[in-house]
Amino acid sequence: MAAGAPRIFVSHLAGVPVFDPNGDQVGRVRDLVVMLRVGKRPPRVLGLVVELSTRRRIFLPMTRISGIESGQVISTGVMNVRRFEQRPTERLVFGELLDRRVTLVETGEEATVLDMSVQQLPARRDWEIDRVFVRKGRKGSAFRRVKGETMTVDWSGVSGFSLEEHGQGAENLLATFEQLRPADLANVLHHLSPKRRAEVAAALDDDRLADVLEELPEDDQIEILGKLQEERAADVLEAMDPDDAADLLSELPEEDKERLLSLMQPGDAADMRRLMSYEEHTAGGLMTTEPIVLRPDATVADALARVRNPDLSPALAAQVYVCRPPDETPTGKYLGTAHFQRLLRDPPYTLVSSLLDDDLQPLSPDASLPVIAGFFATYDMVAAPVVDEAGSLLGAVTVDDVLDHMLPDDWRETEFHLEESPEGDKGAGHAS
Missing domain, CATH: 3.10.580.10 (CBS-domain)
Known part of the structure; x- marks a missing residue:
């Protein structure tokens, strides 16, 4: 963890107001969305469930949050107001992890989770759950409260949360490849069966899937996008670099393209249409619309x-x-x-x-x-x-x-890895 990085207990985030960059309140925090990982690695915090004034609950990614301080959350800009839907690889902190029974690794004692703390990783915008606040002893009933010692332990100091090492679910595959660069994960996906590729793509969060799609061959992009729900597909296109998203949209049938554009934020859709108005191999067709x-x-x-x-x-x-x-x-x-x-x-x-x-x-x-x-x-x-x-x-x-x-159309397959060295060692994979 970064030295001096603030640690925030999730109980302090419940009901906290969320503001846009102009200082206008847009909603309140109702839960945190995390992804569990294999072994003792702390869960990654994907984002917040925010309840708008209309009572609609939406998902606010951590990458869209510029600050969590003084009882408030500051977002970076326009929010996607589509209704939040939990995915199979996601867990809700308030809804699923608090009040859970766990085992203390050091002593083998049972304990109840009362709270958790989150902290931002150094030099990155990623957040993790790093500590767990627990009460030792048996869980009490509604009529009999059991008192016990409370303590705060590192995430690795308790068991009962993390994914098992075995199994073939998309969760475990994602956890195994979490540290891969987008280009390397794209190479993994390319060589999976269509069924497994669709499962892993569905389990990735929007930003991660967008990064991976940008590194995949065109056929794989179209296949994956076609297996997503339309609203999710529009979200992923919005998260992609505008030029890459426009290239992908231009390969779709006209009806599908227009339907996805209609589901996107108006500003993003306008950028897509502008980019698609240029010839493919021109500066207008290659450019991104989001420079500094x-x-x-x-x-x-x-x-x-x-x-x-x-x-x-x-x-x-x-x-x-x-x-x-x-x-x-x-x-x-x-x-x-x-x-x-x-x-x-x-x-x-x-x-x-x-x-x-x-x-x-x-x-x-x-x-x-x-x-x-x-x-x-x-x-x-x-x-x-x-x-x-x-x-x-x-x-x-x-x-x-x-x-x-x-480069040739098939460069991702023919040139992805360096040739084998005379000593027989494989070269490092391509890194974006």
């Missing part, structure tokens, strides 16, 4: 705060784009690019508008794949802005998207 966009009055400190976002790929975090408002693509007039290395060399109070590389010509949305590849090779870039004739920033193309479209 800053106004001219933003400072180096503002830029670095945005670059630190752990959800950004290294390529997108390599530079920020300065534009006149609006701040989201398509923007007002594009003014130039500020590179990450330049940001590190100037004081935090410096305006990014004074650090712009405005001599570098941006790509037009109609630029072809060879032109884009030549741009990256000539200027040693890992990302490039895409600007229309009116001077508005439309998005950014990253080098990984260019490589994906320049």
Whole structure:
């Protein structure tokens, strides 16, 4: 655990108000959703069940939470208001884990779970349940309360929660491969039977499945998406990078594509439609619509705060784009690019508008794949802005998207692993 990271007992989260970034209350916490893991590894906290003012209960992923402090939860932005539905691999803390009978590993005594604490992992946005507050002794009845010693122990200090090592359920398979990078997990899924592939995909959370889908061959993407419930499929598409989601949608029959777009958030659906309006192998077809966009009055400190976002790929975090408002693509007039290395060399109070590389010509949305590849090779870039004739920033193309479209269609299967070394040792798998 990170030194000094706050530990929060889940009982303190019950009924806590949830606010959006503007300070408006959107609901209250009703439960925590966790995923148990094999052996003694602490459960991962997937998100919160939030009850809106309409009494509808929705799921708020931990990746959409910017802070839990002073009796309140702060979300990062727009929430998905579809009704929460628990999945087979998920457990509810208040509903299923509290008041549960467990065994203390050290002494073999029985105990009742009274509370649990959660803590954020270092340098990540992941949260885990790390400790359990229990009362020793037999469980009392409604008419006879049994008093016993209370104590707080590490998660590994109790048994009765974690998944068993044996068994072939999707839960155990997911737990086994939890530490794999998305590209490596995609390789595992690709070689599973269609039935097992569908089971594992259904058990993955939306963000994880979105990351894995981006690394799968097109046929596997279509197969998996087609076996999900339509509302879940729309959620997963929203969690994918816009350019990858648009590529996948464009391969679906028109009727299916429109139905999924209608289930998506309006802003996300608009991005998808805009990307699909461009030819596939052009800058407009390859770009993401979610680069880092800053106004001219933003400072180096503002830029670095945005670059630190752990959800950004290294390529997108390599530079920020300065534009006149609006701040989201398509923007007002594009003014130039500020590179990450330049940001590190100037004081935090410096305006990014004074650090712009405005001599570098941006790509037009109609630029072809060879032109884009030549741009990256000539200027040693890992990302490039895409600007229309009116001077508005439309998005950014990253080098990984260019490589994906320049390699053979079957590169994921033929080039995924390094060739065997002369000594007979296998090389490391491809890492994204």
